[in-house]
Amino acid sequence: MMILQGLLSCFSAQNLLTALLGTGVGIVIGALPGLGANIAMTLALPLSFGRPPDTCLILLSSLYCGATYGGSISAILLNTPGTPASGATTYDGYPLARQGHGDIAIGLSTMSSFIGGIFGTVLLITMAPLVTRLVLAFGPPQSFLIAILSLCIVGALGENRIIKGLITCGLGMMFSFVGMDVITGYPRFSYGTWYLGDGMNVTAMMIGIFAISEIMILMESGSGSISELANPGKLRNVLKGCRMTLDYPANLVKSSLIGSIIGAMPALGVTTASFLAYMTQANTKREGETPYGEGNVQGVIAPESSNNAVTATSLIPTLTMGIPGSSSMAIMLGAMTMHGLVPGPDLFAVNSELVYTVMSSFFLINIFMLVFGVLGGGYISRITTIQNRLLAPCVVVFCAVGAFALKGYWQDVILALATGFLGYAMKKYDYPIIGFILGAILGPIAERTFHQSLRISGGEISIFFQGTISKVLALMIVIAIFWPGIRRVLQRRKVKRA
Amino acid sequence: MKLAKTAKKSDVAAACLIASLCVYVIVSARHFPERAGLFPTVIASITLTLSLVIAVVNFFKLASQRGMERGGDKPSVYVTRFWITGLLIVGYMIGMLIIGYITSTILYLSFSFWTYGYRNKLVSTILVVCMTAVVYAVFEMALDIKLPVGLLLGGVMY
Numbered sequence: 001m002m003i004l005q006g007l008l009s010c011f012s013a014q015n016l017l018t019a020l021l022g023t024g025v026g027i028v029i030g031a032l033p034g035l036g037a038n039i040a041m042t043l044a045l046p047l048s049f050g051r052p053p054d055t056c057l058i059l060l061s062s063l064y065c066g067a068t069y070g071g072s073i074s075a076i077l078l079n080t081p082g083t084p085a086s087g088a089t090t091y092d093g094y095p096l097a098r099q100g101h102g103d104i105a106i107g108l109s110t111m112s113s114f115i116g117g118i119f120g121t122v123l124l125i126t127m128a129p130l131v132t133r134l135v136l137a138f139g140p141p142q143s144f145l146i147a148i149l150s151l152c153i154v155g156a157l158g159e160n161r162i163i164k165g166l167i168t169c170g171l172g173m174m175f176s177f178v179g180m181d182v183i184t185g186y187p188r189f190s191y192g193t194w195y196l197g198d199g200m201n202v203t204a205m206m207i208g209i210f211a212i213s214e215i216m217i218l219m220e221s222g223s224g225s226i227s228e229l230a231n232p233g234k235l236r237n238v239l240k241g242c243r244m245t246l247d248y249p250a251n252l253v254k255s256s257l258i259g260s261i262i263g264a265m266p267a268l269g270v271t272t273a274s275f276l277a278y279m280t281q282a283n284t285k286r287e288g289e290t291p292y293g294e295g296n297v298q299g300v301i302a303p304e305s306s307n308n309a310v311t312a313t314s315l316i317p318t319l320t321m322g323i324p325g326s327s328s329m330a331i332m333l334g335a336m337t338m339h340g341l342v343p344g345p346d347l348f349a350v351n352s353e354l355v356y357t358v359m360s361s362f363f364l365i366n367i368f369m370l371v372f373g374v375l376g377g378g379y380i381s382r383i384t385t386i387q388n389r390l391l392a393p394c395v396v397v398f399c400a401v402g403a404f405a406l407k408g409y410w411q412d413v414i415l416a417l418a419t420g421f422l423g424y425a426m427k428k429y430d431y432p433i434i435g436f437i438l439g440a441i442l443g444p445i446a447e448r449t450f451h452q453s454l455r456i457s458g459g460e461i462s463i464f465f466q467g468t469i470s471k472v473l474a475l476m477i478v479i480a481i482f483w484p485g486i487r488r489v490l491q492r493r494k495v496k497r498a
Numbered sequence: 499m500k501l502a503k504t505a506k507k508s509d510v511a512a513a514c515l516i517a518s519l520c521v522y523v524i525v526s527a528r529h530f531p532e533r534a535g536l537f538p539t540v541i542a543s544i545t546l547t548l549s550l551v552i553a554v555v556n557f558f559k560l561a562s563q564r565g566m567e568r569g570g571d572k573p574s575v576y577v578t579r580f581w582i583t584g585l586l587i588v589g590y591m592i593g594m595l596i597i598g599y600i601t602s603t604i605l606y607l608s609f610s611f612w613t614y615g616y617r618n619k620l621v622s623t624i625l626v627v628c629m630t631a632v633v634y635a636v637f638e639m640a641l642d643i644k645l646p647v648g649l650l651l652g653g654v655m656y
Contacts (some may be wrong), residue, residue, distance in 0.1 A: 032636070039641070043641060043642070163551060163552055166544075166545075167552070170541050170542070170548070174523055174538065177523070177537070177538045177541075181530075184531050188527075216587075220579045388614075389616050390611065390616060390621075393586075393607050393610035394625075397603055397633060400590060400594055401633055405637055405641075405643045408644060413595065417588060417591050421584070425512070429512045431512075
């Protein structure tokens with residue numbers, strides 16, 4: 001009953017217009033490199049003063065969802081993830097764009113984002129208390145094991161590059177050690193500078209490693225345009241991409257579930273979810289299938305459905321426990337507090353209509369996202385047919401401004417530049433850059449949860465193997481490490497039988 | 499575990515470079531308090547071991563390849579294009595911090611289009627002006643994000 005009431009409240013003219021505007025603006029901001037949901041939400045916060053609390057929260061939610069989806073547009077078309085959450089989408093989205101299928105890739109990303117978002121919203125509305133109980137079973141030891149599992153899956157990604165994959169994870173983690181230690185507060189590798197003491201900016205690193213390195217490779221090869229075909233983006237192809245998405249229900253459900261669970265867990269975040277979903281999918285590659293990283297459509301579906309499922313379920317710990325799982329949710333929590341709402345179990349009893357209105361608004365937001373993506377996808381994908389000698393310098397301008405804009409530090413521009421050259425070298429020497437980025441993202445999470453676990457157990461390492469969840473995760477880590485070998489043995493047996 | 503069947507000197511060099519970075523991290527971490535140094539030491543040690551494996555395997559491959567025909571060197575035009583692109587990007591990014599966003603973007607875009615062989619002056623000019631103005635309008639005016647003014651024009655580098 002409350003759900004229905006909430007859904008009806010969403011359809012007030014003010015809320016509808018807010019969701020529509022918020023989603024549109026969110027998509028544009030998300031597509032700009034360096035800017036993401038946090039900036040969009042922070043800028044919108046003052047605008048929401050004096051508005052009813054449900055309208056304010058719908059505005060922030062729509063900006064969050066729109067920006068998360070918008071990041072995939074520049075990731076696919078320019079190999080420049082608008083937000084860190086779209087980093088994994090570049091692996092197969094950009095090769096598709098280069099093959100002249102940018103419009104199809106946008107269709108894939110739009111539909112999988114929509115399905116992921118709806119999946120997460122259904123979970124949020126129907127199972128929030130149950131998911132909360134499940135999430136409470138995940139403490140620091142389990143979060144640590146998930147971080148390690150993600151890193152081990154990276155190693156198993158490239159059949160011929162297992163060692164290189166693991167090395168890049170290690171390198172990424174070493175970059176993440178720069179700055180203040182999360183437990184002791186000791187400044188590591190900061191050489192007395194405040195910038196390094198603050199740690200490396202992952203967004204600037206991603207701009208460099210994905211976009212700037214790709215610009216160098218594009219201009220070095222002297223290719224005419226990003227798309228190898230002079231194929232102007234068409235609505236028909238965007239719709240084809242949307243339809244193709246539905247051919248992979250298992251991938252959609254699996255990735256959305258990964259996103260929903262990771263989203264509901266404080267600390268792991270949207271970027272981890274999308275990379276984990278991508279890597280899980282990439283490790284299920286079948287014979288004869290397009291290799292991942294070379295334009296496999298499932299490589300777009302997995303991260304996109306996962307990162308949009310996160311947007312809904314990340315509200316669960318925020319609403320039910322008052323624990324923001326990410327900085328975007330912290331802004332949301334701030335907005336709720338400003339309107340006199342106290343997050344926690346009582347919120348559902350005291351402000352049930354408001355809570356269900358906000359939850360139900362995710363349905364609307366995802367529908368608007370689908371409409372924007374389908375209608376605009378064909379036009380925006382035409383960008384890949386522009387001559388590289390005109391497009392590349394413009395992308396560099398966006399990269400430099402995006403790196404600077406995030407915090408206003410000139411050092412971030414230098415970091416983007418340096419990681420651009422590093423990314424170029426890694427691509428040339430066949431070191432997978434996915435490992436580097438994931439190492440940089442998961443390094444602090446793994447370290448913090450590792451120390452927290454040891455503190456809980458009094459230094460006993462056995463804490464990582466206590467309980468069913470930990471044992472299952474530990475087993476999955478062992479399987480992930482030996483998976484390439486297991487897969488080869490299985491393939492040989494299959495060939496012998498045939 | 500599989501590695502590429504042929505090796506290049508640069509593979510060994512890259513692995514050695516990573517290994518030396520790991521050694522630096524391990525040595526530096528020894529001066530950290532126990533808890534702060536534990537994780538960097540463990541991760542750097544694992545990475546060091548793996549990079550040494552790569553270096554040794556590629557070294558032996560190189561030795562066995564000795565006398566074989568060398569191939570796959572990049573044509574010099576690729577190298578030239580790489581350096582031009584790299585220098586333009588470095589020049590722009592550093593220039594932006596010194597002479598500010600507007601001046602450096604106008605100079606960078608004009609010079610890049612010309613260097614990459616685009617000679618249509620009208621289109622170039624329109625694109626330079628529009629790109630500079632649109633980015634400025636979006637970031638500085640719509641989003642209220644300050645873009646670099648440049649040290650020469652009184653900007654502050656902090």
